[in-house]
Amino acid sequence: MAPQIDAVILAGGMARRMGGNDKGLVDLNGQAMICHTINKLSTQVDQILINANRNQAQYEQWGYTVFSDQDSGYLGPLAGMVTALKQxxxxxxxxxxxxxxMLPTDLTARLLAALEQQQADLAVASDGEYxxxxxxxxxxxLAASMQAFLDAGERKIDFWYRQHKVAVESFADQPNAFVNINTPEQKQQLATQIAK
Structure with missing residues (x-):
């Protein structure tokens, strides 16, 4: 029987470089940015969760479970991840x-294969370079380990996952898959790229 796989979309940050605009709700070619992510994931996982620390009612319009970090204070991605792991x-x-x-449509399958083949605790994606x-x-x-890491005042994801057996899966065959948007200028560049 195939394993059950849920996904959490992290939308809990402060988006300082986007002028404080909630990145998941920023329009990208006529759709909220999170819609593009949902569309890429919907056929890859059993359930989608959304981690958002503001504008929760807006995120709920897509019909998925929306939750905030269990620890307040915008502690970074690990705070959203540990809350999702507990849910x-x-x-x-x-x-x-x-x-x-622009996430890969085979993201889940390839990460799962890497994790299982290497008998790892987690699998992280690479663009072939980073x-x-x-x-x-x-x-x-891994929720307990992650919570202890946060409780110790640590925040860096890669420092946390280095405590565990990690498989790295290269998506060098899809070089633009992990292009992300942190500034209005990057948003405009990507909008142009997607429209082509």
Missing amino acids: TQADYLLVVPCDCP EQPVVLLLKPH
Whole structure:
């Protein structure tokens, strides 16, 4: 039987470089940015969760479970991840940011294959050159380790996952898959690219 895989889309940040605009709700070619991410994930996972620390009613319009970080204070992506890990009943949790609208359509399958083949605790995506620390597949039992890391005042995802057995899956065959949007200028560049 195939494992159950849930996904959490991280939309809980402050988006300072976007002028404070909620990145998941920013329009990209006629759709909220998070819609592009949802469209890429909807056929890859069993359930989608959305981590948002503001504008929750707007995120709820897409019909998915929306939750805020259990720890207040905008503690970064790990805070959203640990909250999602504690909520899911799935065998695995896929984590992606809301500002990567060109995610691979085979993201989940390839991360799962890498994790299983290497008997790892988690699998992180790479663009062939750099690891993408907020694009990963992990086992829910890692919630305790992640919570302890946060409780110790740590925030860097890659420091946390180095404590575990990590598989790295290269998506060098899809070089633009992890292009993300942090500024209005990047948004405009990507909008032009998607429209082509």
